[in-house]
Amino acid sequence: MTKRRLLFFQHVAWIGGSTWSLFQIIHAIKDNYDITVILSVDGPLRQALEEIGVAVFVDTRLVPFCGAFAGWYSLLFHSGNRRGILSYRSCVRAAEEVCAEIKPDIVYVNVSVLFPVAKGAKRAGVDHVILHVREPLFFPVGGFQERIKDRVVKECVSQVIAITEGNAEEFKDAPNCLIVHNWPDFKGRDAPFDVYESYGIERGRKIILVMGGRHQCKGTLVALKAAASMQRDDFCILAIGLHKPASRMKELIRWTLDALNIKTYGRQLDYYARTGTPKIVATESTLSVKSILEEASIVLCPFTSPHFAKASIEAGYLSKPVVISDCGGFTESIENEDTGIIVPPGDIQGLAVQLERLLDDEALCEQLGQKLHDKVMSDFSSAKSIRQICSILTFMSND
Numbered sequence: 001m002t003k004r005r006l007l008f009f010q011h012v013a014w015i016g017g018s019t020w021s022l023f024q025i026i027h028a029i030k031d032n033y034d035i036t037v038i039l040s041v042d043g044p045l046r047q048a049l050e051e052i053g054v055a056v057f058v059d060t061r062l063v064p065f066c067g068a069f070a071g072w073y074s075l076l077f078h079s080g081n082r083r084g085i086l087s088y089r090s091c092v093r094a095a096e097e098v099c100a101e102i103k104p105d106i107v108y109v110n111v112s113v114l115f116p117v118a119k120g121a122k123r124a125g126v127d128h129v130i131l132h133v134r135e136p137l138f139f140p141v142g143g144f145q146e147r148i149k150d151r152v153v154k155e156c157v158s159q160v161i162a163i164t165e166g167n168a169e170e171f172k173d174a175p176n177c178l179i180v181h182n183w184p185d186f187k188g189r190d191a192p193f194d195v196y197e198s199y200g201i202e203r204g205r206k207i208i209l210v211m212g213g214r215h216q217c218k219g220t221l222v223a224l225k226a227a228a229s230m231q232r233d234d235f236c237i238l239a240i241g242l243h244k245p246a247s248r249m250k251e252l253i254r255w256t257l258d259a260l261n262i263k264t265y266g267r268q269l270d271y272y273a274r275t276g277t278p279k280i281v282a283t284e285s286t287l288s289v290k291s292i293l294e295e296a297s298i299v300l301c302p303f304t305s306p307h308f309a310k311a312s313i314e315a316g317y318l319s320k321p322v323v324i325s326d327c328g329g330f331t332e333s334i335e336n337e338d339t340g341i342i343v344p345p346g347d348i349q350g351l352a353v354q355l356e357r358l359l360d361d362e363a364l365c366e367q368l369g370q371k372l373h374d375k376v377m378s379d380f381s382s383a384k385s386i387r388q389i390c391s392i393l394t395f396m397s398n399d
Contacts (some may be wrong), residue, residue: 004397005106006033009212011064013043013113014285017182017310018134022050022110028386029393030054037104038062040114042286061085061094065145065171067311088116088148095120106130106396112137115149120301128396131157132277133167135307146151159392164308166328180387180389181309181332184317186290193288195295199238199281206235206359209296211311212303213241213285219302219325219345223261224272224353226302227279235279235359237300240292242273242282293318297365298358303327304345312340313380323354333377339372 006029010022023045026035028160039046040062049056065088099107103297107121118129122130131153139146153160153174162179171177196203208227212218214329220239227237258267273282286292293299299315299322306328313333315322324334325345334340341358343350358365 003032003034004106004394005124006035006038006106006108007099007102007161008035008108008110008116009040009062009117010037011087011114012093013041013045013047013058015040015298018111019043019045019189020185020189021182023135024183024187024384025389026054026383027052027187029390033393035156038098043329055217059094059098061087062091063115064111065091065116065149070269091116092123096123099124099126104394108132109275110134114308115152115244118360119143119152119259119373120366122156126190128158128225129390130159130161130396131171132161132163133171134163135265136170158396161389161392162182165334166306166331167308169194178388178392180385181186182308183380183385184314184376186309186314186368189287189289189358191288193291193292195238195292199283201238201281202237203235205278206297207295208235208294208298208300208355209237209238209240209315210241210300210302211240212335213239214266214269217305217307219304221272222302222304222348222351224269224276225302225348226355227274228272229348229352230313232280232359233279233354235297235355236274237280237283238292238296239273239280242269243284255358263374269321275354289317290293293320296320298355298367300326300351300355302343302345302351309333312372313376316369316376316380319366319373321358321368322372323351323358325351333375338368339375340368374386 002205012019030052037049039058041057046056047285092357099121104126107387108130109115109117109213110132112133112135117132118131121129137149139149150173153171157174160171162171162177163182165179165201168179210220210223212220223237269330286308293314299320301309301312301324303325304327312322312324322334322342323339324342326342327345334342336342341354343354
């Protein structure tokens with residue numbers, strides 16, 4: 001029997017929530033479909049997929065369609081967002097050409113900002129298009145960007161999959177929208193790793209883990225400022241993904257900003273990482289996520305804009321307490337003082353107070369971690385979520 005052709009489109013290819021959720025979906029279904037993945041940028045995901053026999057290609061014409069005032073990135077990223085707006089037609093054409101060549105039965109767009117792919121797929125005659133909404137798009141209500149998104153989804157998308165109720169609300173007018181929660185799964189990210197030795201952390205220090213990297217919406221700077229304000233030396237903030245290899249051009253830009261004393265978001269991160277040792281330990285991204293979470297005393301998600309924190313349910317799976325900022329996108333998992341601690345977004349002093357409270361109260365940490373674990377095990381099952389996605393694919397394959 002000939003396998004159905006399934007074509008995935010993915011924006012980011014580095015280590016992150018959407019990336020590894022996609023890997024886990026493909027790993028679960030790869031024996032039943034003829035799968036091809038198109039990435040808009042190269043990264044670790046390509047190698048991981050190729051190692052399990054999946055065909056992967058990179059097409060840089062697939063520029064994400066972002067809002068110029070989304071708040072997702074710092075000023076240095078706004079030009080890229082504007083490029084995304086201006087490159088809408090290019091993205092549509094690229095998707096149309098790829099679909100015309102591969103002739104998939106189903107197109108699966110794994111990230112919201114690539115929704116123009118759906119239009120290209122429809123132009124190429126693809127009958128079934130899935131849009132997996134993982135983060136809000138932040139388009140101004142009633143603006144032209146929102147109107148474009150709504151029209152494309154209404155005319156070209158067969159099924160919207162949202163990871164939270166908030167995401168689903170943004171696509172409430174879509175013909176079909178189903179909530180499929182993210183899930184904790186460390187497959188491919190569970191290599192043994194000595195966190196203390198590898199990162200030079202003094203044994204005995206409690207680790208407060210932040211996994212948001214350099215994106216402004218993840219709020220890492222808030223965490224670093226809170227750590228700097230805390231008058232104690234029995235802990236450290238471990239900031240994963242804060243260091244990224246930079247091109248010579250980026251190094252030149254950074255040198256120029258420093259020379260002009262321009263304090264962008266990124267330069268502030270670098271300042272605290274440079275001056276905060278041993279309280280602040282900044283590292284590159286890593287695949288040893290499970291080992292790092294196991295050593296963490298507290299997992300911190302200090303987001304500044306609404307979206308779901310996969311790190312929170314991964315922490316819950318391992319019974320770790322979570323502190324998260326109250327900016328929306330996580331209400332299905334965290335309830336204040338029950339399954340975690342919620343603080344106002346951007347409240348450096350309030351965050352520091354709650355971190356000190358947890359550092360001093362191991363019983364509270366254990367209680368919060370256990371309740372979150374129970375919640376994750378009952379509501380965020382990988383088997384349940386992947387089964388829902390497989391049901392959608394099966395229905396479309398038989399249509």
